[in-house]
Amino acid sequence: MKLALLDRDGVINVDRPDSVKSKEEFSLLPGVITAIKLLNEASIPVAIVTNQAVVGRGILSPEGLKGIHDYLEDLLKAEGAFLDRIYVCSSADPEDPRRKPNPGLLLDALTDFKVSPEEAIVVGDDLRDLQAAGAIGCSRVLVKTGKGAENLRKGLPSSVLPVHIFDDLYQAVFCLLNEQIC
Numbered sequence: 536m537k538l539a540l541l542d543r544d545g546v547i548n549v550d551r552p553d554s555v556k557s558k559e560e561f562s563l564l565p566g567v568i569t570a571i572k573l574l575n576e577a578s579i580p581v582a583i584v585t586n587q588a589v590v591g592r593g594i595l596s597p598e599g600l601k602g603i604h605d606y607l608e609d610l611l612k613a614e615g616a617f618l619d620r621i622y623v624c625s626s627a628d629p630e631d632p633r634r635k636p637n638p639g640l641l642l643d644a645l646t647d648f649k650v651s652p653e654e655a656i657v658v659g660d661d662l663r664d665l666q667a668a669g670a671i672g673c674s675r676v677l678v679k680t681g682k683g684a685e686n687l688r689k690g691l692p693s694s695v696l697p698v699h700i701f702d703d704l705y706q707a708v709f710c711l712l713n714e715q716i717c
């Protein structure tokens with residue numbers, strides 16, 4: 536594993552049906568800071584890849600989104616952890632090549648970090664995360680946080696298999712680093 540690409544809502548922070556629109560609505564999931572710190576210490580670049588159609592729909596301004604991400608980076612920094620990059624697709628257009636389940640955002644990250652798809656792992660709670668990763672051959676992890684448990688109950692389509700399944704980001708990172716399953 537040479538690059539960890541993490542979905543945001545439901546993986547890093549508590550998802551909200553009406554989207555996270557302010558830092559007051561942004562609440563980290565347990566173990567996330569530790570998980571990112573483990574990746575930092577292993578010298579594995581870590582980036583967020585997130586759909587934020589809430590911006591494209593005009594509900595949240597780009598500055599508002601930046602404020603939320605600055606807040607996240609401050610929370611991480613306070614514990615000695617950091618993100619290498621945050622990739623955002625603000626478009627609400629399902630045809631946008633960067634909007635997951637389309638893989639454009641992931642491809643941007645692979646290009647920037649100069650890693651091949653099979654060297655990257657994508658962690659998500661939503662089928663569209665797994666579909667985007669599967670479309671270009673990245674390894675896939677589903678976490679049970681966010682929409683993950685519900686997706687698992689409904690059954691995963693064969694098109695996204697194989698997929699590694701973990702309770703949350705911390706368990707995923709711990710196992711990936713210690714068992715080298717990726």
Ligand SMILES: [Mg+2]
Pocket residue numbers: 542543544545546550659660661681
């Ligand atoms: Mg999500």
